[in-house]
Amino acid sequence: MTPCPEWRDRVTEHALGLPAGDRLAAHLAGCVGCAGALAALRARAGELDAALRGLVAVEPSPDLPARVLARLDAAPAPRWPRRMAWVAASLIIALGVAVGLYRTPPPTPLARELSRWRSPAEALLRAPVEPQLTTVPRLGEIFFEVEPGGRDAL
Numbered sequence: 001m002t003p004c005p006e007w008r009d010r011v012t013e014h015a016l017g018l019p020a021g022d023r024l025a026a027h028l029a030g031c032v033g034c035a036g037a038l039a040a041l042r043a044r045a046g047e048l049d050a051a052l053r054g055l056v057a058v059e060p061s062p063d064l065p066a067r068v069l070a071r072l073d074a075a076p077a078p079r080w081p082r083r084m085a086w087v088a089a090s091l092i093i094a095l096g097v098a099v100g101l102y103r104t105p106p107p108t109p110l111a112r113e114l115s116r117w118r119s120p121a122e123a124l125l126r127a128p129v130e131p132q133l134t135t136v137p138r139l140g141e142i143f144f145e146v147e148p149g150g151r152d153a154l
Contacts, residue, residue, distance in 0.1 A: 001036030008037075015041030 003011045007027055011034050014020045020028065028035050 001033050001040065003034040003037040004031060007031070007034050011038050012041060014038060015045060 004027075007024065010020075010024050011028075014024060015038055028038060
């Protein structure tokens with residue numbers, strides 16, 4: 001049977017040994033579902049307690065340590081360390097071969113020419129007016145001549 005959802009936790013705690021309060025006792029007296037769940041939980045707890053007492057009452061046999069040690073001695077040694085050493089050595093050799101075979105190809109003539117290429121902006125920056133761009137004119141000095149009535153006239 002299933003207990004009422006609002007009383008489920010209290011019924012479980014009461015089945016495990018906590019005392020029931022007045023409200024829970026009154027509810028258990030009137031609710032068949034909760035009373036049935038309490039009885040089922042108490043029966044299950046009794047079964048578990050009996051099984052636990054049975055396990056504790058049985059002592060291990062006196063020859064248990066000797067049997068365990070004999071089985072450990074008879075077991076073959078693990079082979080994984082030897083296998084791991086072979087795998088590691090194989091990986092190192094493969095890596096060495098891969099690095100040894102991998103070489104950078106020699107540069108082609110096109111690559112050489114592209115490495116010598118310079119931006120046209122560099123050439124434009126070295127124009128005849130470069131000294132004018134890097135110096136400040138003195139008072140009364142003119143850098144650019146403007147034609148009278150020309151397109152650039154102000």
